[in-house]
Amino acid sequence: MSETRLMALLDHWADGGRMATFWLRDDDAVVPTPALDRLLALTRDAGVPLTLAVIPENTDEPLKQYLQPEPHVSIAVHGWSHRSYSEPPAKNQELGLHRPMAEVLGELRQGFAKLQALYGPQFIAMLVPPWNRIAPEIVEALPALGFTSLSVFGREKPAAVRVLNTHVDIMDWHGTRGGRPAEDLFAEILSYLESDRPVRAIGVLTHHLVHDDQAWAFLDRLFALTAAHPACRWASAPDLLGA
Template sequence: MNDTMAWAPLMAELDRWQAAGRIADLWLRDDDAVEPTPALDRLLALTGEHDVPLTLAVIPEHTGAALAARLDRAPWAEVAVHGWSHHNHAPATEKKQELGAHRPVDIVLGELGAGFDKLAALHKPRFVPMLVPPWNRIGAAVVSGLPDLGFKALSVFGAEKSGPLHLLNTHVDLMDWHGTRGGRDHGVLATELAARLKLVFEQGGATGLLTHHLVHDEQAWLFLETLLALTKNHAGCRWRTAAALIL
Protein backbone atom coordinates (compact mmCIF):
# COMPACT_ATOMS: atom_id res chain seq x y z
CA MET A 1 0.00 0.00 0.00
CA ASN A 2 1.47 3.36 -0.99
CA ASP A 3 1.42 6.31 1.39
CA THR A 4 -1.52 8.02 -0.31
CA MET A 5 -3.70 4.93 -0.05
CA ALA A 6 -2.66 4.34 3.56
CA TRP A 7 -3.87 7.76 4.63
CA ALA A 8 -6.98 7.88 2.43
CA PRO A 9 -9.53 6.71 5.07
CA LEU A 10 -8.43 9.35 7.56
CA MET A 11 -8.30 12.17 5.05
CA ALA A 12 -11.73 11.25 3.70
CA GLU A 13 -13.19 11.34 7.19
CA LEU A 14 -11.61 14.72 7.94
CA ASP A 15 -12.97 16.02 4.64
CA ARG A 16 -16.43 14.87 5.79
CA TRP A 17 -16.07 16.87 8.99
CA GLN A 18 -15.01 19.91 7.01
CA ALA A 19 -17.90 19.57 4.57
CA ALA A 20 -20.31 19.42 7.52
CA GLY A 21 -18.83 22.58 8.98
CA ARG A 22 -17.54 20.70 12.01
CA ILE A 23 -14.12 20.45 13.66
CA ALA A 24 -12.81 17.26 15.26
CA ASP A 25 -10.86 17.64 18.50
CA LEU A 26 -7.59 15.69 18.58
CA TRP A 27 -5.13 15.44 21.44
CA LEU A 28 -1.71 13.86 21.89
CA ARG A 29 -0.59 12.02 25.04
CA ASP A 30 2.95 10.72 25.39
CA ASP A 31 3.83 8.46 28.33
CA ASP A 32 6.84 7.81 30.59
CA ALA A 33 8.69 11.13 30.48
CA VAL A 34 11.22 11.58 33.28
CA GLU A 35 14.15 13.67 32.08
CA PRO A 36 15.50 15.42 28.99
CA THR A 37 16.64 12.95 26.31
CA PRO A 38 17.37 13.11 22.58
CA ALA A 39 14.04 11.33 21.99
CA LEU A 40 12.17 13.93 24.02
CA ASP A 41 13.95 16.70 22.13
CA ARG A 42 12.81 15.10 18.87
CA LEU A 43 9.21 14.91 20.07
CA LEU A 44 9.23 18.51 21.26
CA ALA A 45 10.78 19.70 18.00
CA LEU A 46 8.19 17.83 15.95
CA THR A 47 5.19 19.03 17.92
CA GLY A 48 6.55 22.55 18.10
CA GLU A 49 7.12 22.68 14.34
CA HIS A 50 3.49 21.78 13.70
CA ASP A 51 1.97 23.82 16.55
CA VAL A 52 0.54 20.72 18.23
CA PRO A 53 -0.03 20.77 22.01
CA LEU A 54 1.61 17.85 23.79
CA THR A 55 0.53 16.21 27.05
CA LEU A 56 3.45 14.45 28.73
CA ALA A 57 2.56 11.80 31.32
CA VAL A 58 5.48 12.22 33.75
CA ILE A 59 6.55 9.65 36.36
CA PRO A 60 6.81 11.70 39.57
CA GLU A 61 9.27 9.65 41.64
CA HIS A 62 11.97 9.64 38.97
CA THR A 63 11.74 13.20 37.67
CA GLY A 64 13.05 16.54 38.83
CA ALA A 65 14.22 20.01 37.94
CA ALA A 66 16.00 19.00 34.74
CA LEU A 67 12.76 18.13 32.94
CA ALA A 68 11.08 21.26 34.26
CA ALA A 69 13.92 23.40 32.92
CA ARG A 70 13.70 21.72 29.51
CA LEU A 71 9.95 22.23 29.29
CA ASP A 72 10.34 25.91 30.15
CA ARG A 73 11.53 26.16 26.53
CA ALA A 74 8.53 24.24 25.20
CA PRO A 75 5.40 26.21 26.16
CA TRP A 76 3.19 23.95 24.03
CA ALA A 77 3.87 21.00 26.38
CA GLU A 78 1.81 20.26 29.49
CA VAL A 79 2.37 17.71 32.27
CA ALA A 80 0.05 15.09 33.78
CA VAL A 81 0.69 12.61 36.62
CA HIS A 82 1.80 9.15 35.48
CA GLY A 83 1.27 7.12 38.65
CA TRP A 84 4.07 7.45 41.20
CA SER A 85 6.99 5.16 40.32
CA HIS A 86 5.61 3.11 37.38
CA HIS A 87 6.32 -0.01 39.48
CA ASN A 88 4.30 -3.18 38.95
CA HIS A 89 2.67 -4.54 42.12
CA ALA A 90 0.59 -7.28 40.46
CA PRO A 91 1.69 -10.94 40.55
CA ALA A 92 3.04 -12.62 37.45
CA THR A 93 -0.36 -14.24 36.84
CA GLU A 94 -2.00 -10.83 36.27
CA LYS A 95 -1.47 -7.92 33.90
CA LYS A 96 0.90 -5.26 35.18
CA GLN A 97 -0.58 -2.68 37.54
CA GLU A 98 0.74 -0.03 39.88
CA LEU A 99 -2.63 1.32 40.97
CA GLY A 100 -4.66 -1.86 41.41
CA ALA A 101 -6.05 -3.60 44.50
CA HIS A 102 -2.75 -5.26 45.41
CA ARG A 103 -1.91 -2.77 48.16
CA PRO A 104 -3.97 -0.84 50.72
CA VAL A 105 -5.80 1.98 48.96
CA ASP A 106 -4.54 4.58 51.43
CA ILE A 107 -0.94 3.76 50.50
CA VAL A 108 -1.70 4.03 46.79
CA LEU A 109 -3.54 7.33 47.26
CA GLY A 110 -0.72 8.63 49.45
CA GLU A 111 1.76 8.04 46.64
CA LEU A 112 -0.52 9.66 44.09
CA GLY A 113 -0.99 12.67 46.33
CA ALA A 114 2.78 13.01 46.65
CA GLY A 115 3.10 12.73 42.87
CA PHE A 116 0.41 15.37 42.33
CA ASP A 117 2.10 17.80 44.71
CA LYS A 118 5.58 17.22 43.30
CA LEU A 119 4.61 17.76 39.68
CA ALA A 120 2.36 20.72 40.50
CA ALA A 121 5.31 22.41 42.21
CA LEU A 122 7.79 21.61 39.44
CA HIS A 123 5.50 22.46 36.52
CA LYS A 124 3.16 25.16 37.81
CA PRO A 125 2.35 26.85 34.49
CA ARG A 126 1.86 23.60 32.57
CA PHE A 127 0.59 21.17 35.20
CA VAL A 128 -2.74 19.48 34.42
CA PRO A 129 -4.58 17.80 37.35
CA MET A 130 -5.08 14.58 35.41
CA LEU A 131 -3.95 11.07 36.33
CA VAL A 132 -2.57 8.73 33.69
CA PRO A 133 -2.35 5.26 35.30
CA PRO A 134 0.71 3.22 34.29
CA TRP A 135 -0.31 0.49 31.84
CA ASN A 136 -3.71 2.27 31.64
CA ARG A 137 -5.05 0.25 34.58
CA ILE A 138 -6.45 1.43 37.90
CA GLY A 139 -8.62 0.00 40.67
CA ALA A 140 -12.10 1.36 41.29
CA ALA A 141 -11.36 2.19 44.94
CA VAL A 142 -8.38 4.28 43.87
CA VAL A 143 -10.45 6.16 41.30
CA SER A 144 -13.00 7.04 44.00
CA GLY A 145 -10.30 8.73 46.09
CA LEU A 146 -8.80 10.86 43.32
CA PRO A 147 -11.07 13.92 43.61
CA ASP A 148 -10.01 14.45 47.22
CA LEU A 149 -6.39 14.67 46.04
CA GLY A 150 -7.19 17.44 43.58
CA PHE A 151 -7.42 15.39 40.40
CA LYS A 152 -9.96 16.69 37.89
CA ALA A 153 -9.60 14.01 35.22
CA LEU A 154 -8.42 10.49 34.45
CA SER A 155 -6.90 9.25 31.20
CA VAL A 156 -6.63 5.58 30.22
CA PHE A 157 -6.96 3.79 26.87
CA GLY A 158 -10.18 2.91 25.07
CA ALA A 159 -13.80 3.96 25.19
CA GLU A 160 -14.83 6.34 27.95
CA LYS A 161 -17.06 5.08 30.77
CA SER A 162 -18.95 7.03 33.40
CA GLY A 163 -17.29 7.58 36.78
CA PRO A 164 -16.46 10.14 39.48
CA LEU A 165 -13.94 11.95 37.26
CA HIS A 166 -13.93 13.40 33.77
CA LEU A 167 -12.44 10.81 31.41
CA LEU A 168 -10.14 11.98 28.63
CA ASN A 169 -8.89 8.76 27.07
CA THR A 170 -6.56 7.86 24.26
CA HIS A 171 -7.99 5.66 21.51
CA VAL A 172 -5.20 4.84 19.05
CA ASP A 173 -1.81 3.51 20.19
CA LEU A 174 1.15 4.12 17.90
CA MET A 175 3.11 1.13 19.19
CA ASP A 176 2.89 -2.59 18.37
CA TRP A 177 3.43 -3.84 21.93
CA HIS A 178 2.59 -7.48 21.21
CA GLY A 179 4.52 -7.81 17.96
CA THR A 180 7.50 -5.82 16.72
CA ARG A 181 7.38 -3.39 19.69
CA GLY A 182 7.94 -0.70 17.11
CA GLY A 183 5.58 1.59 15.25
CA ARG A 184 2.45 -0.01 13.82
CA ASP A 185 1.44 -0.08 10.16
CA HIS A 186 0.54 3.40 8.96
CA GLY A 187 -2.54 2.28 7.06
CA VAL A 188 -3.90 0.43 10.08
CA LEU A 189 -3.33 3.43 12.32
CA ALA A 190 -4.96 5.83 9.87
CA THR A 191 -7.96 3.52 9.57
CA GLU A 192 -8.30 3.31 13.35
CA LEU A 193 -8.21 7.09 13.64
CA ALA A 194 -10.86 7.37 10.92
CA ALA A 195 -13.08 4.86 12.73
CA ARG A 196 -12.79 6.80 15.98
CA LEU A 197 -13.64 10.05 14.22
CA LYS A 198 -16.73 8.45 12.66
CA LEU A 199 -17.89 7.45 16.14
CA VAL A 200 -17.18 10.90 17.54
CA PHE A 201 -19.06 12.51 14.65
CA GLU A 202 -22.21 10.79 15.92
CA GLN A 203 -21.59 10.65 19.67
CA GLY A 204 -19.26 13.54 20.48
CA GLY A 205 -15.95 13.54 22.33
CA ALA A 206 -12.28 13.92 21.49
CA THR A 207 -9.83 11.56 19.81
CA GLY A 208 -6.61 10.75 21.64
CA LEU A 209 -3.37 9.46 20.13
CA LEU A 210 -1.00 7.60 22.48
CA THR A 211 2.77 7.68 21.94
CA HIS A 212 5.89 6.63 23.86
CA HIS A 213 8.83 8.73 22.69
CA LEU A 214 11.45 6.67 24.51
CA VAL A 215 10.79 3.54 22.41
CA HIS A 216 9.84 4.97 19.02
CA ASP A 217 11.50 3.50 15.97
CA GLU A 218 11.63 5.30 12.62
CA GLN A 219 8.28 3.76 11.61
CA ALA A 220 6.66 5.41 14.61
CA TRP A 221 8.37 8.76 14.11
CA LEU A 222 7.42 8.83 10.44
CA PHE A 223 3.75 8.18 11.20
CA LEU A 224 3.65 10.94 13.78
CA GLU A 225 5.44 13.40 11.51
CA THR A 226 3.10 12.63 8.60
CA LEU A 227 -0.03 12.85 10.75
CA LEU A 228 0.92 16.22 12.19
CA ALA A 229 1.78 17.59 8.76
CA LEU A 230 -1.49 16.38 7.19
CA THR A 231 -3.68 17.71 9.99
CA LYS A 232 -1.90 21.02 10.65
CA ASN A 233 -3.92 23.09 8.21
CA HIS A 234 -6.96 20.85 7.73
CA ALA A 235 -10.17 22.72 8.48
CA GLY A 236 -11.86 19.54 9.71
CA CYS A 237 -9.72 19.11 12.84
CA ARG A 238 -7.71 20.88 15.51
CA TRP A 239 -5.20 19.72 18.13
CA ARG A 240 -6.16 20.62 21.71
CA THR A 241 -4.49 20.65 25.08
CA ALA A 242 -5.76 18.25 27.71
CA ALA A 243 -6.43 21.23 29.95
CA ALA A 244 -8.79 22.74 27.38
CA LEU A 245 -10.68 19.47 27.10
CA ILE A 246 -11.13 18.81 30.82
CA LEU A 247 -11.23 22.17 32.61
Protein backbone atom coordinates in the same frame (compact mmCIF):
# COMPACT_ATOMS: atom_id res chain seq x y z
CA MET B 1 -6.02 2.85 1.35
CA SER B 2 -7.06 4.24 4.71
CA GLU B 3 -4.99 7.43 4.51
CA THR B 4 -6.73 8.39 1.27
CA ARG B 5 -10.15 7.57 2.74
CA LEU B 6 -9.36 9.61 5.85
CA MET B 7 -8.35 12.64 3.78
CA ALA B 8 -11.49 12.31 1.64
CA LEU B 9 -13.64 12.26 4.78
CA LEU B 10 -11.88 15.29 6.26
CA ASP B 11 -12.20 17.26 3.01
CA HIS B 12 -15.90 16.38 2.97
CA TRP B 13 -16.22 17.54 6.58
CA ALA B 14 -14.45 20.79 5.75
CA ASP B 15 -17.04 21.46 3.04
CA GLY B 16 -19.83 20.83 5.55
CA GLY B 17 -18.20 22.84 8.35
CA ARG B 18 -17.63 19.77 10.56
CA MET B 19 -14.57 19.45 12.76
CA ALA B 20 -12.52 16.48 14.00
CA THR B 21 -10.83 17.06 17.34
CA PHE B 22 -7.60 15.32 18.36
CA TRP B 23 -5.38 15.43 21.40
CA LEU B 24 -1.92 13.99 22.05
CA ARG B 25 -0.67 12.20 25.19
CA ASP B 26 2.89 10.91 25.53
CA ASP B 27 3.95 8.80 28.53
CA ASP B 28 6.95 7.95 30.71
CA ALA B 29 9.05 11.14 30.79
CA VAL B 30 11.55 11.40 33.68
CA VAL B 31 14.59 13.23 32.29
CA PRO B 32 15.45 15.12 29.08
CA THR B 33 16.49 12.74 26.28
CA PRO B 34 17.17 13.02 22.53
CA ALA B 35 13.84 11.24 21.92
CA LEU B 36 12.01 13.86 23.95
CA ASP B 37 13.86 16.56 22.00
CA ARG B 38 12.50 15.06 18.83
CA LEU B 39 8.93 14.87 20.14
CA LEU B 40 9.04 18.47 21.37
CA ALA B 41 10.38 19.75 18.05
CA LEU B 42 7.80 17.76 16.10
CA THR B 43 4.84 18.98 18.15
CA ARG B 44 6.11 22.56 18.43
CA ASP B 45 6.61 22.83 14.65
CA ALA B 46 3.17 21.36 13.94
CA GLY B 47 1.45 23.51 16.58
CA VAL B 48 0.18 20.39 18.36
CA PRO B 49 -0.37 20.75 22.14
CA LEU B 50 1.23 17.90 24.10
CA THR B 51 0.22 16.34 27.40
CA LEU B 52 3.29 14.67 28.86
CA ALA B 53 2.70 12.04 31.57
CA VAL B 54 5.69 12.35 33.92
CA ILE B 55 6.69 9.61 36.39
CA PRO B 56 7.13 11.56 39.66
CA GLU B 57 9.45 9.39 41.79
CA ASN B 58 12.79 10.05 40.10
CA THR B 59 12.12 13.21 38.11
CA ASP B 60 13.41 16.61 39.18
CA GLU B 61 14.75 20.03 38.14
CA PRO B 62 16.49 18.95 34.89
CA LEU B 63 13.24 17.93 33.16
CA LYS B 64 11.41 20.93 34.62
CA GLN B 65 14.09 23.39 33.39
CA TYR B 66 13.98 21.75 30.00
CA LEU B 67 10.18 21.85 29.63
CA GLN B 68 9.58 25.27 31.12
CA PRO B 69 10.24 27.16 27.83
CA GLU B 70 7.71 24.92 26.01
CA PRO B 71 4.29 26.54 26.45
CA HIS B 72 2.60 23.86 24.32
CA VAL B 73 3.38 21.19 26.94
CA SER B 74 1.11 20.27 29.88
CA ILE B 75 2.29 17.93 32.64
CA ALA B 76 0.16 15.08 34.03
CA VAL B 77 0.90 12.63 36.88
CA HIS B 78 1.95 9.17 35.69
CA GLY B 79 1.43 7.14 38.88
CA TRP B 80 4.34 7.42 41.31
CA SER B 81 7.09 4.93 40.43
CA HIS B 82 5.78 3.01 37.40
CA ARG B 83 6.46 -0.18 39.39
CA SER B 84 4.12 -3.13 38.97
CA TYR B 85 2.73 -4.81 42.10
CA SER B 86 0.69 -7.48 40.34
CA GLU B 87 1.74 -11.15 40.37
CA PRO B 88 2.56 -12.55 36.93
CA PRO B 89 0.83 -13.71 34.80
CA ALA B 90 -1.55 -10.89 35.76
CA LYS B 91 -0.94 -7.77 33.69
CA ASN B 92 1.36 -5.07 35.03
CA GLN B 93 -0.36 -2.65 37.37
CA GLU B 94 0.88 -0.02 39.81
CA LEU B 95 -2.50 1.37 40.84
CA GLY B 96 -4.35 -1.76 41.94
CA LEU B 97 -5.45 -3.32 45.21
CA HIS B 98 -2.24 -5.35 45.64
CA ARG B 99 -1.11 -3.06 48.43
CA PRO B 100 -2.91 -1.27 51.26
CA MET B 101 -5.03 1.50 49.76
CA ALA B 102 -3.46 4.09 52.08
CA GLU B 103 -0.03 3.34 50.65
CA VAL B 104 -1.21 3.76 47.05
CA LEU B 105 -3.10 6.97 47.82
CA GLY B 106 -0.14 8.32 49.80
CA GLU B 107 2.13 7.88 46.79
CA LEU B 108 -0.39 9.51 44.46
CA ARG B 109 -0.69 12.45 46.83
CA GLN B 110 3.09 12.76 46.88
CA GLY B 111 3.32 12.57 43.07
CA PHE B 112 0.64 15.25 42.67
CA ALA B 113 2.38 17.58 45.14
CA LYS B 114 5.83 17.06 43.64
CA LEU B 115 4.83 17.76 40.03
CA GLN B 116 2.53 20.63 40.97
CA ALA B 117 5.37 22.29 42.90
CA LEU B 118 7.85 21.72 40.06
CA TYR B 119 5.67 22.76 37.13
CA GLY B 120 3.24 25.37 38.47
CA PRO B 121 1.05 26.60 35.60
CA GLN B 122 2.17 23.78 33.26
CA PHE B 123 0.79 21.20 35.71
CA ILE B 124 -2.68 19.74 35.19
CA ALA B 125 -4.48 17.77 37.91
CA MET B 126 -4.77 14.72 35.65
CA LEU B 127 -3.82 11.17 36.63
CA VAL B 128 -2.47 8.92 33.89
CA PRO B 129 -2.27 5.41 35.42
CA PRO B 130 0.80 3.41 34.32
CA TRP B 131 -0.25 0.76 31.76
CA ASN B 132 -3.61 2.59 31.67
CA ARG B 133 -4.81 0.40 34.56
CA ILE B 134 -6.39 1.56 37.81
CA ALA B 135 -8.73 -0.08 40.33
CA PRO B 136 -12.21 1.51 40.47
CA GLU B 137 -11.77 1.97 44.25
CA ILE B 138 -8.75 4.20 43.60
CA VAL B 139 -10.63 6.24 40.98
CA GLU B 140 -13.29 6.92 43.64
CA ALA B 141 -10.62 8.41 45.90
CA LEU B 142 -9.09 10.74 43.29
CA PRO B 143 -11.16 13.89 44.03
CA ALA B 144 -10.02 13.82 47.67
CA LEU B 145 -6.39 13.82 46.45
CA GLY B 146 -6.96 16.89 44.29
CA PHE B 147 -7.16 15.14 40.92
CA THR B 148 -9.86 16.55 38.65
CA SER B 149 -9.33 14.26 35.66
CA LEU B 150 -8.23 10.79 34.61
CA SER B 151 -6.82 9.53 31.32
CA VAL B 152 -6.67 5.84 30.39
CA PHE B 153 -7.14 4.01 27.08
CA GLY B 154 -10.37 3.24 25.22
CA ARG B 155 -13.80 4.78 25.14
CA GLU B 156 -14.56 7.09 28.05
CA LYS B 157 -16.73 5.73 30.88
CA PRO B 158 -18.32 7.82 33.64
CA ALA B 159 -16.11 8.23 36.75
CA ALA B 160 -15.72 10.32 39.90
CA VAL B 161 -13.53 12.75 37.92
CA ARG B 162 -13.64 13.95 34.31
CA VAL B 163 -12.27 11.39 31.87
CA LEU B 164 -10.23 12.25 28.77
CA ASN B 165 -8.92 9.06 27.22
CA THR B 166 -6.55 8.01 24.49
CA HIS B 167 -7.96 5.82 21.73
CA VAL B 168 -5.21 5.20 19.19
CA ASP B 169 -1.93 3.69 20.45
CA ILE B 170 0.79 4.03 17.82
CA MET B 171 2.98 1.25 19.33
CA ASP B 172 2.73 -2.49 18.68
CA TRP B 173 3.44 -3.69 22.23
CA HIS B 174 2.74 -7.37 21.71
CA GLY B 175 4.19 -7.85 18.23
CA THR B 176 7.17 -5.95 16.82
CA ARG B 177 7.38 -3.60 19.84
CA GLY B 178 7.90 -0.88 17.23
CA GLY B 179 5.45 1.52 15.62
CA ARG B 180 2.24 0.02 14.17
CA PRO B 181 1.66 0.25 10.40
CA ALA B 182 0.34 3.67 9.35
CA GLU B 183 -2.39 1.96 7.32
CA ASP B 184 -3.83 0.38 10.50
CA LEU B 185 -3.55 3.60 12.50
CA PHE B 186 -5.30 5.74 9.88
CA ALA B 187 -8.03 3.07 9.64
CA GLU B 188 -8.50 3.22 13.42
CA ILE B 189 -8.79 7.03 13.36
CA LEU B 190 -11.27 6.75 10.51
CA SER B 191 -13.38 4.23 12.46
CA TYR B 192 -13.67 6.68 15.36
CA LEU B 193 -14.62 9.54 13.03
CA GLU B 194 -17.24 7.42 11.25
CA SER B 195 -18.62 5.85 14.44
CA ASP B 196 -22.22 6.56 15.39
CA ARG B 197 -20.87 6.92 18.95
CA PRO B 198 -18.18 9.55 18.30
CA VAL B 199 -15.69 10.41 21.03
CA ARG B 200 -15.28 14.08 21.96
CA ALA B 201 -11.62 14.08 20.97
CA ILE B 202 -9.57 11.26 19.50
CA GLY B 203 -6.65 10.73 21.85
CA VAL B 204 -3.41 9.64 20.20
CA LEU B 205 -1.05 7.80 22.58
CA THR B 206 2.72 7.84 22.08
CA HIS B 207 5.79 6.70 24.07
CA HIS B 208 8.75 8.77 22.84
CA LEU B 209 11.39 6.59 24.56
CA VAL B 210 10.59 3.52 22.44
CA HIS B 211 9.66 5.02 19.06
CA ASP B 212 11.33 3.44 16.06
CA ASP B 213 11.53 5.02 12.59
CA GLN B 214 8.04 3.78 11.72
CA ALA B 215 6.51 5.41 14.81
CA TRP B 216 8.23 8.75 14.14
CA ALA B 217 7.27 8.60 10.47
CA PHE B 218 3.61 8.05 11.36
CA LEU B 219 3.57 11.09 13.66
CA ASP B 220 5.24 13.20 10.94
CA ARG B 221 2.63 12.08 8.45
CA LEU B 222 -0.33 12.48 10.82
CA PHE B 223 0.67 16.02 11.74
CA ALA B 224 1.40 16.93 8.11
CA LEU B 225 -2.09 15.81 7.10
CA THR B 226 -4.07 17.20 10.01
CA ALA B 227 -2.31 20.12 11.71
CA ALA B 228 -3.34 22.66 9.09
CA HIS B 229 -6.45 20.92 7.78
CA PRO B 230 -9.59 23.10 8.08
CA ALA B 231 -11.62 20.16 9.44
CA CYS B 232 -9.06 19.25 12.15
CA ARG B 233 -8.23 20.74 15.49
CA TRP B 234 -5.48 19.59 17.86
CA ALA B 235 -6.66 20.62 21.31
CA SER B 236 -4.80 20.71 24.62
CA ALA B 237 -6.03 18.63 27.53
CA PRO B 238 -6.75 21.78 29.60
CA ASP B 239 -8.88 23.16 26.77
CA LEU B 240 -10.82 19.93 26.44
CA LEU B 241 -11.30 19.54 30.17
CA GLY B 242 -12.20 23.16 30.74
CA ALA B 243 -14.88 23.13 28.04
